[in-house]
Amino acid sequence: MISRVMSAELAEHAGQRVTIAGWVHRRRRLKSVSFLIVRDRTGLAQVVSGGDLPPEESVVEVTGTVTASTAAPGGFELVAPEIEVLSEPCGAPPFDLYRPALTASLPTILDHAPVALRHPLLRAPLEISAASVAGFRETLDGLGFTEIHTPKIVASATESGANVFGIDYFGRRAYLAQSPQFYKQAMVGVFERVYEVGPVFRAEPHDTVRHLAQYTSLDAELGFVRDHRDVMAVLREVVAGMLESLRARAGSALDVLGVVPPSVPAEIPAVHFADAQRLTGSDEPDLSPAHERLLSEWAVREHGSEFLFVTGYPMAKRPFYTHPDPARPGYSNGFDLLFRGLELVTGGQRLHRYDDYVAALAQRGESTEAYEGYLQAFRYGMPPHGGFALGLERWTARLTGAANIRQTTAFPRDLHRLSP
């Protein structure tokens, strides 16, 4: 490995001659002196030089003496440098990565993602995502969950026939999985508690700021619950664990973006769908984005919480595998978790008896045939269970205040975008 110290470690080497390596973030020539700012994965380092300097985005190794300087990032700079260029750029990048913010339009930025993401403001959301996922896994590992990997190519649509991508599978028609729903339920029969972090695919035909054709779904499912409230309790732990991991692992990314992670109440407030209708003055069987915003504002006002569970969604609006509320006909044991005005998580208790599945499918006019593989699990004894799915990009967008979900993933896929 190239022997080097990281820019964030310069203070530990005061007075020593060290080598750093990274990209030329900026070169500045003043009358009598020049500065080279070198960017590595830990931050920026300033180099003071008298000579010629390589252009921005050159990859360099710089050996110099670590010297205190109040004007330098981190309070130290390198002086008397020897600069070796490891790799030269072909020309100036499409934007000045050293400016505080990129001024290009979002499509231009996305077209040049491999370069644009080098900007500290643009890479920070990806660091936040990575730290969040680590917290998701850590929390569930601690609760005895097992990680699984399920098929992304399936014989029939998971959630509904709409919005599904078709594949040519060795001459047969197949589809990209819209969720790992059936598989994670089946695996409750094996491991009781499972999770998966993986891509899911939706052929979303609308060009909106909150939908992607591929996103990362954080899925969990657990057996031996009494009802959906046990699932909500686990979800509360997961969200708290993700935020804790953010603080521990992505502190500098949070600082760069000026993001203060929210706190999670010991018990996240919950409102039943029927009461949510009363609060929003709506009588529709589902919540619109405007209703979700209203409810979130209400939760902040009444409970001081940026998180709010809405429980008991009408059965008519939930998928066939949803468990009904035994006490309130027409309502389900399904819930959503709203975060800052938007649905972040969908979850609930599922049916666990084979006969209930047969009846639920019949009621929707569907045959059991397309679901044979899935229904097997329920033929042979399944415990009461439930789970949830959290969209990673949506989580990061809410946390960072990104106006468009495309700012929270490295290489978004949508109606129009298939590259880079």
Next chain:
Amino acid sequence: MISRVMSAELAEHAGQRVTIAGWVHRRRRLKSVSFLIVRDRTGLAQVVSGGDLPPEESVVEVTGTVTASTAAPGGFELVAPEIEVLSEPCGAPPFDLYRPALTASLPTILDHAPVALRHPLLRAPLEISAASVAGFRETLDGLGFTEIHTPKIVASATESGANVFGIDYFGRRAYLAQSPQFYKQAMVGVFERVYEVGPVFRAEPHDTVRHLAQYTSLDAELGFVRDHRDVMAVLREVVAGMLESLRARAGSALDVLGVVPPSVPAEIPAVHFADAQRLTGSDEPDLSPAHERLLSEWAVREHGSEFLFVTGYPMAKRPFYTHPDPARPGYSNGFDLLFRGLELVTGGQRLHRYDDYVAALAQRGESTEAYEGYLQAFRYGMPPHGGFALGLERWTARLTGAANIRQTTAFPRDLHRLSP
């Protein structure tokens, strides 16, 4: 949550009245007494009963008094039980899950995966996979790597035009990603060190025991290397970390299968391709499976190592992004890691200069057009870098001695199989 103790914890509750929950693994009626074996995610518990017992795969909650018994698994059993059935099976499962091994054929087992995987011998490989992945991430997190999530839908084939699944992407032709290769390289420009655990897709037209149409690829890529040997050193740490995680997290799965994880030498022995040819007596430009087996046997004999690096593969046999060996024309800085007679990992140093990419593509008669998004990264300064990809299912198969790779994944996809 249903309040219960796990079967593995019975000893801690000797003399107490406790509740366990799980599946009826087996019921046995003797003349004067009956036994119920309950299976939960931690193991088996024995219940002694006088009454009627629910059939196999019923989901039950059993409250009883924990009593020492030398004949019971773990040395304790439940007596004076009250048994509540939470969920009844529709009939007898297609195989007796309580037998030491399933005697059904592999296709029958795979057709009934949601039930078959409940068998301790069949779930164990999946526990080994989960623990291995945890070790992969843990090791790389410790080395300053960042986790990424890259597109699985791409505009052109990654590795070669062959073996790629076509998708209808909003009326355009697109493909399932064969690897995250281009994206992980681009992200070296952002984070220097990245990894991804995710599905990759190969439309493998042959029905073999070692290929799947979807498998889980453990990918890593890192910048600021001197050459491929730095990548090999990181890979050695990763393999050691995976094995350590296995011992820590999947001890009981290893025991069930009678698997003793191999040890990894402080430095894994390496043989150059040209020397490997001499050892195998071959003059072909690639290694056949038979050659890989021969070389592995040689490594055990000569170096006491079940792992062997083969370095310096001929350029002609490696992808266009491979870095040549500056000292030996015709040979590359690409390597494979063999484990127990089979290629487990492919890796190497990559080209990092834009002009080198243009030349490499031209030499293969390819235009740069299809690679524009990818090549952007190299236009604007990329450090010397390299990486590797490890197939999770192949790793688990080698460790467990599985004859067929389909035994190491929950729901395999192949030429013929698209469900469950």
